[in-house]
Amino acid sequence: MKRLFETLNRFDFRQRYDLVVLASVAMAGMLIVASLYFAAYQYTSDYTRQYWKAYTLTFAHSVKYGVILHATSVSEAVVQTYASDRNVMKASVFESPQRLIVASNQQTFACHPIETAIIQTHVRDADDLWCFYAPLYQNDDYLGYVELVVSKQDLDAFMRQILYVSGLIVLVVLVVLFLLVRRFAGIFTAPLFEIVTVLQNMSRGLRGHRVNFQGAPDIQRMSADFNDMLSKIERNEQILEQCVADRTSELKIALDSSRAANHYKNQIMTLVSHEMKTPLHSIGAYLELIQAALPTTAEFDVCRSFHAGALGRTQDLNELINKVLIHGKLEANKVELTQEPIDIKVLMEHCAAKLEPALTGNRNRLSLMGDPGVIIIDAEVLRHIVDNLLSNACKFTADGDIQLSWRHDDESAIIQVRDSGCGIPTEYHHLIFEPFWQADMSLTREHGGHGLGLSISKRFIELLGGTISVFSEKGRGALFTVKIPWQ
Template identity: 30%
Template structure:
């Protein structure tokens, strides 16, 4: 079936090509691919490829040559239907069809063996300010500089100048198209010019055809496939390319020695492989127990290291706990005992005694808050705390909190604003009301505590999936290096400054624990002296 389609395609293309006229242009200065010979004829590898396809289909294809810029301008103006010897751009083109490649080209470093008997990329990389001859092309310059940043350039415009540059003692090497460079050296009898075996910047070279001539592109593609199959392509390749493929010639020249060396190496390798297997079998049986012991020791060391870190962290937490709780309990306790003692006397007026009672009440509430925080942390760490989900009125919670903190913000001379963001869902939102209230209370209280002027703002948004809260203040802010620690227990960001503010350091730890328990997330953005914004997202646990 495949052969039948191939025959049909051949007949159709033969009929089309026999009844159509095309013009294909080539550059006349790119040997051995296409160039003008001494008789003024356009010859070369790509010319013979096109002639073979032309003869195959008996097509009327006119071949012309000219400067590279001129033939491409003619293609743009539809003065010719195709240009040969084009490197693929690597991206789709809306104006042209690119045929399959006729040959792959690559660049390489060319050097004069009279000046550099042992030239290599490693040697070139180590040279200081080597001089390299090449075309003034950004890609070529960038590649060479990536190997040796100190390189200097000698720019050329054709291969004759490139070949002449290699005869200069101050030129380290040249970087150019490999086959074209060796071709130019050989026709000038410069057998001392050689190329490294590295094939760099490989690209396919084919035909660029106008979109208005798709039948020509099909003819070229199918014709190339046929001459590849019938051996005509290989004849053309051997005629123009093989002779200038230096690495291929070097391989033929030293083929006999390579075979002998390879045979010796293979025998030695087999012997070493046999000996190695014997030794491995002996060593494996003796080292199995040792390896097991090493693995066991490694696990023990890792576990000891983990336990050591946990012990150090536990010690730090204990120290922090004792320091914070000592302060948070002793301070209000001193206030309670001191003012209680004062109340026993009759030396003070009733207004002063009322003030003493208020201080005792505030101190008691502070101690109670600290104890409640410790209990909450204990429940969270022990895992006994569980959420109790019910429908809640988020707007109502925030309004109550705004009213609750009004007196405190008024005394400090700051504002507490609550605002909606986006469309607020009117349907029921399900979560743990106590824990949500505690989260928002701690964040607002934290903002008020560390804000001396400006405002604390709560912005919220509620939908069927989640509730989002932004608690922003214009307070002292938190340095980036300290933001990862503020959710730890008994921690305040800048102890040198924030120790002036009351607090056990448990509020944000409890807040994070409750957010996690409700399946939500909490993040922070802050900058010292500019304020802090906490973002909380709580999912809707629909019943």
Template identity: 30%
Template sequence: DLEVIVLDREGRVVIGDPNHLGGELARRTAERSDGFAIDTLPDGRTMVIGTSRASGGRGIDGLGWQIVVTSSADIAFAPVRELRRQIIAAGGIVGLMVLAAGWWVAGRIASPLQAIAARADRVGLAEALDGVVIEVPKNSSKEVVSLGASLQGMIDRLADNEEALKHLANTLEHRVAVRTAELETANRALSQARDDAVAATAAKSRFLAAASHDLRQPLHALSLFANALARRVQGEEPRRLVANMETTLGSLQDMFNALLDVSRLDAGIVEAEPRTFVIGDLLARVSAGFRAQAAAHGLEFHLVPSRLAVVSDPILVETILRNVVTNALKFTPSGKVLVGVRRRGDAAILEVHDTGPGVAEEDRERVFEEFERSKQAAHGQNDGLGLGLSIVRRLCNLLGHRISLTSRRGRGTVFRVELPLAPRDLPSVETPVAEPAVSLDGRRILILDDEPMIVEALAGMLRDDGATVIAATSSEEASAALSAAADIDLAVIDLQLERGNDGLELIDRWRRDGAFNRPALIVTGATDPGTLARLQASGVTWLTKPVAVPVLRAAVARLMA
């Protein structure tokens, strides 16, 4: 298996078997540098081929021939394979020894750790950590002993913390129980206070309703008598006295009207009916009556004309304006009151300026509360119930209008109400034509009230206007009058009649029986929210006592037209 061959530079065999390498392998071998390589001979054998080129010596150039030695690869690498087997065998023995040593060491370390882990697992199952001990096997290493001691220290600290947490939990439970008891006591007190407040409010409402009804009856009669007296007295002094009496009655009527407005708002029967109108026309009409009032107090009253068209309920806006201007006149001892409107973006700002003492910063919300009055700032007779501005705010909330005030102490106050401007494409509002006066001459009117004084006063007013009056103080008397005189044109009836009879029910019974099918007017002193809601839903025209004579005449004329 060992052959020696000499090749020249072109790969031709100079010495040796020319077929041993073959032509192609011989040429490649001739080009190699010194060394060895593994190649396959033409006959398929794998051989190790070593090469060394002859380079001459002692100053003589060599021929450059390649000396080639071939040997079987199996024989050449046999020592290497033997050494590899020996190394593998030795490695296996060493690995087994290491494995055995590791097993022994692992057993010596793991066994105590497993024992500690087992005891540590039982810590989680223990109801209390106090008394739990981690036992380390006697043959354990120092490291395991140290680990066991650390774990035991941790368990002891956990036991201490557990005890502290139990104490804290008990303390917190006690505090929570005490606090809960205090809150329950406070809640019971608050609930009782709320019930007391509700009961007090209900009692106040019942008192106001009863007192209002009882006071309205004589005041209504007094207003009618004063009006009749004004038409009959002669002479400057008597007329002045009657005028003063009517002014005082007007103040009382304003108070009752304020209570009525609150009752109507509480009953939810005030409904906004927005429409387009020129705000300046409303201001001019309302201001005409305030000029004389301002002059009587020695004040100047100015109105800034405006042709701005707004969208709102003109009746409710008039109520707002009257209350604000009345408040300004009442609390302005000297100077002037100015009413006007200015445009701001898409809104018309209704403003009422006065030169009164102003409103303190801390009182600017309180002035809108019910029954809030400032006696120190008012001048003259301090009439009123302190309801005007509270009604203003509630009406503004109903209409969706923002109300605000600005004030400077000693310089005056400005109230502002924001009204939405009308779209430009809406048609202008025509001034309504005044309704022609309706004569009561020859008209037959039935009056029913269980108060004889009111019947007498109302009958006198209607007779002065030319009507024929049939007066009754009981339901039976009125029913009998209807049976005797079928040509009654109008019935003016009180709501709360004698022995619990009801005016609305009486009218309904008359109409069901066919005894009466003409207009009816309810005039009542009841102003509680339930009654007002019932009247509103009845469809019957109604007024609340005391009724100003012009308002009563207008209602009668409207129903008789």
């Protein structure tokens, strides 16, 4: 069936139409011939059976007196007379109750044995012959019966002639009908075929093809309307292609400009950051020297507090510049990993100790939960990840609790940072890892920062082949989970 459909798909519209018409006409012809044949066969068979049934009754009437008089020669003469018909294969007379053969023209053909007495006219139908039986009566006395075996050869020959002649007539009529239908149908299928051809050319990008229908005025008007529609479509395609080309050119210019701006941005950020770090280190060094040189007397306490504040701001600025530099390296794909064995608990304690000033400033409490263990990973990158997560948790938590926990198995290390701070609204979860993004982007925002911490952490985690996820609701704190594979 699949192969048949594939074969049909290779035909065009007109060929498929002709094939459908031909198949329909052929099926109709076969049904007509079959109906005629079975109707004629039924009628002829019934008529012939009735004829031979009457013939058998006549045979029984003719031979009855020979049986009554026990005149075998008379019975045989009657049998030979009726057996002389070329359709009669056998004629026999039987005497009852012994069912003895009184006379018969031959013993070759025989029907099935008779089990019961023949008391009325009876017929048995076989494939190629009929067996007719009729009883013999003298008044009310049963004398016996006669048997007449008739061939169906003439009937079959006659039916074959009917079949051939009717089939030939129907075939001629159907061929003429098919040609007429095909001729008149071509008037309607030709425009459709031409439309399909033009549409196929349009689908291949070939323009300028038009239809030219010949026929009645309404068909010619349809041709003009269709060609007008094709012209409008081609004009719209040209306009659309020009718009697409113009828009593509604009997008290419914008993309090139964006790439150039991004390249210059990274160069400027790197240059400015490096140029800022040099004087910043000098300022920090001078502040440390001044602080060390100040007397420890009470009148210099205010000066020492000012110097301590200035030195803290200097360290914050240095941390900011370091993150900008790290972000620039990540953008330029210039970060190289160094695998080394570390004790994960020692690294976590070091990160917690570094967070002490921020914890004191916001009056937060930090708890650690995890066991010691040696893993092989880039320690500096992991330290940046944990520092950023802890710093972010401490910045958005005041008078609250922060928990740093970790665990590891044979394949990966899982680190979690939980806080009881202000939380993150659900609609911002997909934005918090974007660089330079904060929920409050105004200059008067409550929480400071530059929005690079989470972005850098995510880029580092992906560089290590890990993942980071967040679970948070506004006003209910946040939970960051990091999963990093290790060797």
